[in-house]
Amino acid sequence: MIKIKLPDNSIMEFDAPVSGMDIAQKISERLALAAFAVTVDGKLTDLTTPITTDAAVTIITSKTTEGVDIMRHTLSHIMAQAVQELFPGTQVTIGPVIENGFYYDFAKKEPFALDDLAKIEKRMAEIIDRNLPIERMEWPREKAIEFFKNKGESYKVQIIEDLPADAVISLYRQGDYTDLCRGPHLPSTGKAAKAFKLMKVAGAYWRGDSKNEMLQRIYGVAFADEKQLKAHLTLLEEAEKRDHRKIGKALDLFHFDPTAPGCPYFLPKGLKLYNLLLEFWRQEHDKADYLEFTGPLMNSRVLWETSGHWDHYKDDMYLLTANEMPENEVYALKPMSCPQTMILFNMKTRSYADLPIRFSDVDMIHRNEASGALNGLFRVREFHQDDAHIFITEEQIEEEFSRLFALADKFYKVFGLKYQMKFSTRPDDFVGDIETWNKAEAALRRVLDNHCGKDNYQIKDKDGAFYGPKVDISMTDALGREWQTGTFQLDFQLPDRFGCKYVDKDGNLKMPPVIHRALYGSLERFIGILTEHFAGAFPVWLSPVQVRVLPVSDKHREAGAALVEKLKAAGIRAEMERQSNTIGYQIRAAHEQKIPYAVILGDKELESNTISVRDRQNNQKNGMSLDDFIANVKEIDSSKSLNLWK
RNA sequence: GCCGCUGUGGCUCAGUGGUAGAGCGUUCCCUUGGUAAGGGAGAGGUCGUGAGUCCGAUUCUCACCAGCGGCACCA
Numbered sequence A: 001m002i003k004i005k006l007p008d009n010s011i012m013e014f015d016a017p018v019s020g021m022d023i024a025q026k027i028s029e030r031l032a033l034a035a036f037a038v039t040v041d042g043k044l045t046d047l048t049t050p051i052t053t054d055a056a057v058t059i060i061t062s063k064t065t066e067g068v069d070i071m072r073h074t075l076s077h078i079m080a081q082a083v084q085e086l087f088p089g090t091q092v093t094i095g096p097v098i099e100n101g102f103y104y105d106f107a108k109k110e111p112f113a114l115d116d117l118a119k120i121e122k123r124m125a126e127i128i129d130r131n132l133p134i135e136r137m138e139w140p141r142e143k144a145i146e147f148f149k150n151k152g153e154s155y156k157v158q159i160i161e162d163l164p165a166d167a168v169i170s171l172y173r174q175g176d177y178t179d180l181c182r183g184p185h186l187p188s189t190g191k192a193a194k195a196f197k198l199m200k201v202a203g204a205y206w207r208g209d210s211k212n213e214m215l216q217r218i219y220g221v222a223f224a225d226e227k228q229l230k231a232h233l234t235l236l237e238e239a240e241k242r243d244h245r246k247i248g249k250a251l252d253l254f255h256f257d258p259t260a261p262g263c264p265y266f267l268p269k270g271l272k273l274y275n276l277l278l279e280f281w282r283q284e285h286d287k288a289d290y291l292e293f294t295g296p297l298m299n300s301r302v303l304w305e306t307s308g309h310w311d312h313y314k315d316d317m318y319l320l321t322a323n324e325m326p327e328n329e330v331y332a333l334k335p336m337s338c339p340q341t342m343i344l345f346n347m348k349t350r351s352y353a354d355l356p357i358r359f360s361d362v363d364m365i366h367r368n369e370a371s372g373a374l375n376g377l378f379r380v381r382e383f384h385q386d387d388a389h390i391f392i393t394e395e396q397i398e399e400e401f402s403r404l405f406a407l408a409d410k411f412y413k414v415f416g417l418k419y420q421m422k423f424s425t426r427p428d429d430f431v432g433d434i435e436t437w438n439k440a441e442a443a444l445r446r447v448l449d450n451h452c453g454k455d456n457y458q459i460k461d462k463d464g465a466f467y468g469p470k471v472d473i474s475m476t477d478a479l480g481r482e483w484q485t486g487t488f489q490l491d492f493q494l495p496d497r498f499g500c501k502y503v504d505k506d507g508n509l510k511m512p513p514v515i516h517r518a519l520y521g522s523l524e525r526f527i528g529i530l531t532e533h534f535a536g537a538f539p540v541w542l543s544p545v546q547v548r549v550l551p552v553s554d555k556h557r558e559a560g561a562a563l564v565e566k567l568k569a570a571g572i573r574a575e576m577e578r579q580s581n582t583i584g585y586q587i588r589a590a591h592e593q594k595i596p597y598a599v600i601l602g603d604k605e606l607e608s609n610t611i612s613v614r615d616r617q618n619n620q621k622n623g624m625s626l627d628d629f630i631a632n633v634k635e636i637d638s639s640k641s642l643n644l645w646k
Numbered sequence B: 001g002c003c004g005c006u007g008u009g010g011c012u013c014a015g016u017g018g019u020a021g022a023g024c025g026u027u028c029c030c031u032u033g034g035u036a037a038g039g040g041a042g043a044g045g046u047c048g049u050g051a052g053u054c055c056g057a058u059u060c061u062c063a064c065c066a067g068c069g070g071c072a073c074c075a
Helices: A020-026 A029-034 A065-086 A116-130 A143-151 A152-161 A226-241 A244-250 A268-287 A302-308 A338-346 A395-414 A436-451 A523-534 A554-569 A585-593 A603-608 A626-638
Strands: A004-005 A011-014 A035-040 A043-045 A055-061 A101-107 A136-137 A169-174 A177-180 A196-205 A214-222 A296-301 A332-334 A357-361 A364-366 A381-391 A418-424 A458-460 A468-475 A483-489 A515-520 A547-553 A575-577 A596-603 A611-617 A620-624
Touching: A004 A029, A004 A035, A004 A458, A004 A515, A004 A603, A011 A364, A020 A035, A020 A055, A020 A136, A029 A035, A029 A611, A035 A065, A043 A116, A043 A554, A065 A116, A065 A169, A065 A177, A065 A214, A065 A357, A065 A575, A101 A196, A116 A177, A116 A196, A143 A152, A143 A169, A143 A177, A152 A177, A214 A226, A226 A611, A244 A395, A244 A523, A268 A381, A268 A395, A268 A515, A268 A523, A296 A458, A302 A332, A338 A357, A338 A381, A381 A523, A395 A436, A395 A468, A395 A483, A395 A515, A418 A436, A418 A554, A468 A547, A554 A596, A554 A626, A596 A603, A596 A626, A603 A611, A611 A626, A620 A626
Parallel strands: A004 A055, A418 A458, A547 A575, A547 A596
Antiparallel strands: A004 A011, A035 A043, A035 A055, A101 A214, A136 A169, A169 A177, A196 A214, A296 A332, A357 A381, A364 A381, A381 A515, A418 A468, A468 A483, A483 A515, A596 A611, A611 A620
């Protein structure tokens, strides 16, 4: 007798081993139709696998993420089958599930053409229509190797050969297609929804190692139904419209020139935004007792040898030579400011009573990023970090981190960004003694528990830097996309390399740990993120132009110019266009430039001594007094409100 | 860096083995217009760079540069 416990706690009894399918069928025919797989005592299993002992069973359908992921996985097999049918001789490698879909890596001599994707999609639909049963098999290792060798699937052979000796070798067969796979899968190809779309072909290294050959990867997205697929595709379209590279061009914010790949030009409007962000940053950091400095853009190799960059980071640094410079005197553009800050600290004898010392800098730094890594403002070769290095005593770790978290809160709230903390713990290749690590990690955990609440932050095990644990901040933008921005890293190494010391209470010299930290991350990247987050419609305090005056006709231009002057005198960024145009045209142009307020000036306004304001959300306010308008803009500006009106 | 794709006036893009076209923008003229494009005329391009094939290359081939999508990288 086998007792099956269902999610509603009811018990079903069977005389002989049953499959998930049998159970689903007994519950209802509809459930059987919708069933994708089961969990048996929490473990995902195929619908057809016999259950031989008492167990708690849940039927998995497309309503759950597990269910959709199983379908995605099956679709990757269906795609592989379609590819092998259409392009005989193509070898298959791996095809996992990813967020929103799946991919499969193929080894094929000729590159896939773009219109091949449509052909493959069509064939996949046919395979779904064939409704092939999907059968799980477990084979001895030798048999599996032999099987794939005969098929000429050398990658599969490699995978099996690298599996541990005691691994169960399972295969799934659908029609003529058999793949090595852990499963589980749908019981038949016909259960897969046709709500999928193949998105792109891309290169990918075999086993993710750049020393290996390139395979061709086909990406697909897949959902439980058409509606969700459509919603996803709409989201992608929306994201494309918000692309900061497009908006940056349309709004004249920044520019990239082929003579300086990865090095942005900030155009006047973009620079305004940049300066406003930095101004806010400086105000807050002054309040928080940071000491800003600026250091040289380049240092001789001596510095980089001390810091360890010469050995570990040289390939990513720009080296500088000059006439008659001896070879051992090479200079390098700084890829970060940490070593310079160490020098600052060492300029004087420091006392325990001086700590914490918070040195900040926003200098330009250079990193020779791989050409293929460059991506608008998101990945550049020349940028500014809102960096700071805080020298503390070990006892101050907890307190200082909690100050940092408070500062971070203030910053991200201003932009209406949600964020999440991620705690990275000691990696295997750590340096320093384990006791210090343990103390530091415990301290960080306490702060995180306090600040975020227990379990309210993600833990990335063994993902810390080799020199200390770290807390990263990732934020979610208006479209729900995640970006890594801020980072707080504890470092016991660099102060050691530079021999940083302070005089402790007892008169002994001690080494201060250092916190490396950034809130924006890089100003460039952050501006890219903000551009996409706001789709170019920046909050009033960040808008390069806050008000555009629109004269109804040329005879109102003089009054318009006077109005611009008044607004400027009040500290508002205002402008009027040089060209005459119809009022309709001007409204459209102001709207397209995402200017928060358009002020319309014509006979009506001049006669009544008022203004008419149309904001970028198309709200219209007529008969407003100029003073009221100025007061509103000033208040919205100084409060850094995300709204346009009080 | 690797795989694939792309590169045509300021912008977005069409097109062709016989040295190029549209819309927007820009300039000038007319219009002085009241809430998402008023009308007309003109200027503007050695078709990314270099080499090759060809009688002839923007078009085909190769190399390089840059961009895009991924991969790898990202203290």
